[in-house]
Amino acid sequence: MRQRRTMAEFRRILMVLFLILMIHVTVTGQFSFFTVRDGDDVTLPCGNVRDDQEKCDTTNWFFNRLRHTVELVTSGQIDKTKISKSKSHRLSVTENCSLVIKKVTNEDVGQYNCRRQEQYFAVELSVVALTERRDNNQVTLTCSVWTYDACRHTIKWFLKGKVVEKENNDLKTSQSDCSANLTFKDSHFIYSTKKYDLLQCDVTHSITKEVKQFIFRPQSSGEKTGEEATTATTEKTPTSATITATEYQEVFPVWVRVSIVSVALAALITTVVVVNIWKRIKG
Template identity: 40%
Template sequence: MTEHQSNDEVTLSCSVKTYGRCGLSVKWLLQGRDVDKDHREINTSQSSCSDSVTFNTSLFSNTTRSELFTCEVRDGANVQTFSPQSSGHDQTEQEDKNKGRLRLIIVSVGLAALIITVVTVNMWTRTKGSKAQNKENMEQNDEDEDEDEADYENDREPSASV
């Protein structure tokens, strides 16, 4: 048994593998009744040793599929029924939850990488700016020292003129 969900449609498939030619009949039942005869809104596709049933998810939104559908396999007078695993609907919900978790992890990692990048660029810019400022201060100090030396060289008393 398999279940495939695409948008609002679900397809349940039931198949039997045999050695050689298949002499079994396989069909889906909805609450113990033949799906083909009683439900026009449900499509079936039956072939040798398999049957698929396709329906809109809104038809059975309040009930699990395992409570509604059974797959009937007949070999002459012998009849066996199989129920879909309840994990079908739950599995789809679990996959949606896993996708949501994965999205959350990706967004969190992306946001962390963005924050780290911004902080790194900010620190690099500040470091570069402070180095430029230090260099400018050192050049300014050199100029001040040169001016001081010039003042000390011309440290004579001014001559008086009358």
Template identity: 30%
Template sequence: MAQLELILIFVLQFEGISGRDFFLYKRPGQEAVLSCTTESSSPPTCSMVDWLYNRNHETLAEVRNGNVGQISARAARLSVNTDCSLVINNITAEDAGQYTCRQGRDTSTYLSVLTISPSPPDADPKRDGNVTLQCSLFICDPPWLENSIRWVDETGAELLGEGDGYRVLQQTDCVSFLTVKRQSGHNRKYTCQLVDEQKNVKIEADYPPDFNGVSPLSYVMWTVRVVGLILMVVITVLVIRNKWNTKPLENDNNVNDGADVQYENVEARPAAARPQ
């Protein structure tokens, strides 16, 4: 009985120290906000908050007493909000791992990053031929994620086994491969999805990112640049034409100041006779 009480006390103490765990899923280039929640009703004191990063059994202190460590290779992409949450900008696969907010009670967030890439990496999606797509999840936690990657086409239909123009290879851990036949001129898109046990999509990534290889934002920016260039040309032509039409005549000093000038016709007269 005494041993049971000791075990119960140990478990309660461990729960009080460990706090809560969160799971976050992102794609490269996105922004992640890692919460540092506490059950205390008082506002957080960020000057006493540390953020620890753990991956591959190595722990690094990214934030000390609310300040981002400048020796960190990611210092330019890290910041701390007023609620002590950690913000990571322009996420990469190397950012995946466990982040722990230490503020009395530890709060851990497991950040997983989903990537999709062709093999070879420089494969042109607009050319004919076969290409193998690799979908990877960094990090693979919790354990149910091990077989949670699925592929769908542009219609949303799940790709299983082998079919018309594709073949799904066996999934290992949190990496899945899909071999597809590229056909130029066809708007084919393949999506890698991370789903939970209820088949709810947690995050997904597309290949290619856009059918035409140009994102909607890039297209809009390109259109704005073209319109701006046309307007500049039109304005320049109008300004030059206006200056030309209002240009003063040259040699103004030789022009009469407005006085009327009268002209008289002069005829030749016969010479007068000399007196004898």
């Protein structure tokens, strides 16, 4: 009879440990993809803030690029000790714990991970640049995307709402890694009449299928020329596409996966210890 009671207690212990493991391993995850123009401002969300959560004291933001992770926000505050002064001045945290980046550059491209209590949110930021270069009587417009990892975008040039085909004799297109060129002579009516608003660069995300449209605008006389020059777009408020953890596991933060594995390992070790104790009691 005593042995049966001991066995029943042991089973209850195992059930409690299993439930604890399931509670800790079940982590909510949300992934957003933002594609914005160089020089624009962007607000990266940290999920949905509860009504009873008035402050961001439990919110941390991490920036991951080139296998290097930096903590940008600690307990809701910009951590100026870990990032440069020039970048910290461009960062701020909103009331709902979102991360604001002013005047985005290619240095801001990467994965941003927000951790708030037991919730994790990942945001992958890509930046679009539109440049103009003139060589003799040739004009080349380039639409390129700086990405966190491998290129996840397809890029196409449009004229008057129609895609520019390779067979076009007046407008030549060429593709390279995450960029598309459009070349034409300076005698073309687009250049001679400055009808740049007829040209549009469409950037499509390969995972979310979201299409972002960027209108090319000519440079003013005070702007730089050549490959350093960038142009404005019609994008005023950057939007994003969001997927869940089960839809796309690749972007799930490594440190989140490590924490889950650590919790699971701790539960496993606890189970082994309980089994050994039970065997000693039984013996």
